[in-house]
Amino acid sequence: MNAISTGNYLKRDLRSMFAVRNNCISEETAFCKQDNLHQSLNTLNEEFESFGISSVTINNDLQTLESLKDLSIQVTNAAWKMIHKHRYLMRLHDQLIDLNHKTVNDNVNLKNYVKRLKEDIQKKEHMICKTEEKERRLNVKCEDASRNLKQERDEIRKLKKQIQFKETQHEHEIRRITQSSQKLQEQLRKSAGSFTPKDKLLQKIHEKELISYKQTICRLEENNRHMLEEINNLKEALELHQTGIALHIEASGAWTNADI
Structure with a gap:
């Protein structure tokens, strides 16, 4: 855009510009006339100096041709410098306008970018909140699973102790039943050996004892059967607890192997 502006300024016709200005300004409002030439030159020098241009040297004698030529040359050179100064300032003005437009566009883009960043931050904060809530729930589930696992392990230990106690009791009971059975068989054998058909009273007593022994053996066998069932x-129950713990651990996903 700077090159275009420079080309436009180079193509300007200063004479046409002054002609338009002269058409707009009447003779009564003309800046310089014959009767105020010195005053106009002094005013023009002040303007030149404000732009950093050397002032025009004014001779007291402006009637001679040489003095007028010299004055014309100085005014022309000063005007030419002012024109270049004006072009430079116009280019600088255009550059500032372009820079201002660019700054405005950059500010708009920056605001949009900041807005998008804020939206992204809000989304990420929302995701973080959801993740923290999920983590909290998982921690609660893990704590519940750990507590349930501990309870199940305690229950399994109790069941194992009960089984061991029952097995020990069962072994003692089997030994006792075996010993009692052996004693009863020995008594039956002795009773059968000492039995005499002549004595009916002894036969009845023997039969009662035999029935009592058989009933005792049946009760012992029934107790043994109940203990085996128990x-x-x-x-x-122990297998069900172990299966339940394994399923609970698999469902919770907190552990892969349970050391029970």
Whole structure:
């Protein structure tokens, strides 16, 4: 744009500009006349000096041709310098306008960019809040799962102790039943060996003792069966607890292997 502005200024016709100005200004308002030539030159020198241009030397004798030529040359050179000064200032003005437009556009783009950044920050803050809430819920679930796992492990330890106690009790009971059975069989054998058909009273007593022994053996066998069923039930409960813990751990995703 600077090159275009410079070309436009170079193409200006100063004479046409002055002609237009002269048409707009009447003779009564003309700046310089014959009777105020010195005053006009002094005013013009002040303007030249304000632009940093050397002033025109004014001779007292302006009637001779040489003095008028010299004055014309000085005025022409000063006017030429002022024209270049004006062109330079106009170019600078255009550059400032372009710079101002660029600054305005940059400010608009910067505001839009800041707005987008604020929106991105708000979105990220919202995502962070959601993530923190998810993390909090997961922590609560993990704490609940840990607490439940501890309870299940405690329950399994209790069941194991009960099973061990029942197995020990069952072993003692089996030994006791075995010993009692052996004693009863020995008594039956002795009773059968000492039995005499002649004595019916002894036969009835023997039969009653035999029935009592058989009933005792049946009760012992029934107790043994109940104890076996109870041990099996405890083992099944233990397996169910272990399966429940494994499913709970797999569903929560907090652990991959549970050391029970």
